[in-house]
Amino acid sequence: MGTNADHIAQQAGGFEPQRQNNFSLEILGLTGNDKDLISLALSGISEIPGAENATIEIAYQNEKRYVAGPAVVGPFTLSLVDYVDMGVRDAVLRWRSQVYDPTTGNIGLAKNYKKLGNLILNAPDDSSYRVGQLIGIWPNTDPKGGLDMNSGEKVLMEIPIVVDKVIWAQGITASPP
DSSP states (O other): OOSSOTTTTOTTOOOOOOOTTSEEEEEETOOTTHHHHHHHTEEEESSOOOEEEEEEEEEETTEEEEEEEEEEEOOEEEEEEOOTTTTHHHHHHHHHHHHBOTTTOOBOOHHHHOEEEEEEEEOTTSSOEEEEEEEEEEEOSOOBOOOOTTOOOOOEEEEEEEOSEEEEOSSOBSSOO
16 A cells, blocks of 8 residues: 555545444434424534443552453433424433433432334445444433524524443444344
8 A cells, every 4th residue: 555545435446434424313212292392403413422441440569550450331411402393302301301300309320211212324325324323312301502683593492411331243234224
């Protein structure tokens, strides 16, 4: 291989980049039309979730060594377009009320608010998919977002999503989950 870029996105195929806008997020276990509303209002996610290990330090005489500690999946922020005629905010608030009900002050049971999801990265021509299964996802705050009297831009709701575990399917498949 030389120092040129002839191998990237060549006519014969190879090294096709994943585009940021070729993805979808399915949240399974939401009731009614809420799953579709949240999927269709999707604008973005802050980062692709993945596991990170804490580091355990072991001191021995004048040196230190490090080993892997517990794995933790960091939260990601879900951005949704707040469509006024589709009840997207209501769908998120229904899910959120399973976590915390502001009327009663009760915290819900994990079996009711934790959901399964699929983060699907697809090729630009929809010919292949990579799928990350999101296990134990739930919103830990009400939807947030800014408003500005000087702007005509769409309102985005920002919702931090907690994740217990992410399992990426091995390889690339020819069909979505």
